[in-house]
Amino acid sequence: MQTHPKRFKLTLEFDGGRYSGWQKQDDAKSIQGSMLKAAAALFGPEVDVQGSGRTDTGVHGLRFTAHLEAQTELSPAEIGTRLNEILPKDIAILECKRAGARFHARHNCIGRSYLYQIAKRKSALGRNFVWQVEDGLHTGFMQEAATTLVGMHDFTSFTDRQAIKKKSPLVMVNKAQIAETEDLVLFRIVGSHFLWKMVRRIVGVLVEVGKGELTVGEVSRFLEEPVVLKEYTAPSQGLFFERAFYDQEELDGFLAEETLRSAFL
DSSP, X not given: OOOOOEEEEEEEEEOGGGSSOSSOBTTBOOHHHHHHHHHHHHHOSOOEEEESSOOOTTOEEEEEEEEEEEOOOOOHHHHHHHHHHHXXXXXXXXXXXXXXXXXXXXXXXXXXXXXXXXESSOOSSSGGGXXXXXXXXXXXXHHHHHHTTOEEEEOGGGSOGGGGSSSOOEEEEEEEEEEEOSSEEEEEEEESOOOTTHHHHHHHHHHHHHHTSSOHHHHHHHHHSXXXXXXXXXXXXXXXXXXXXXXXXXXXXXXXXXXXOOSOO
């Protein structure tokens, strides 16, 4: 007897170093493509996997949310275990839960958080998960500049022109936070959504502020007068999709947190 497909909410962890980002592509390896391949091997070809948003090439995932739709009688726990057996070693299912038929990982998402890691010294073990910047960075200036990003702004300066031909450059940023450990400068940004290369370009600009090469006033001007900031794009290996939010109370609680921890180091 034919059963109706069921929908599941997945929480993923992945090392994006070998992938062209989340979005499936015909000519490149992607996280979504790998997920679809694993799901098809387990459930057959009539499956669908959708994510909470796209990520740039090389970006990692700490708690990336996706949904899976498939015809199955397996329990969520069994699905997570079986998929982990099939998936490559750099993609892991952390959690699998049953979701409503109308749940959509992207359409129902009300907020997203990214974390960026800057290493203040050469790191042999963490080199694939940080941007090494040995110049002394003034984190106070960086935080002051980051604060100017909070609110609804036009982020045309922080993306490529082709990215805004089909998408509004207006983005609501809820929080932009700098923290420092002995070896790292950490940056967290929480917002409604993010444009292509937007977070990496913001990080690159903030690093220039930390070096004293750009001022807080110039960062404010970038939000008012579109300029080309391509040269400031930070490398992808230091960037992590931290988590997605589907509940306002959960988002508000996260925004109220002051602690900012590194992904691994």
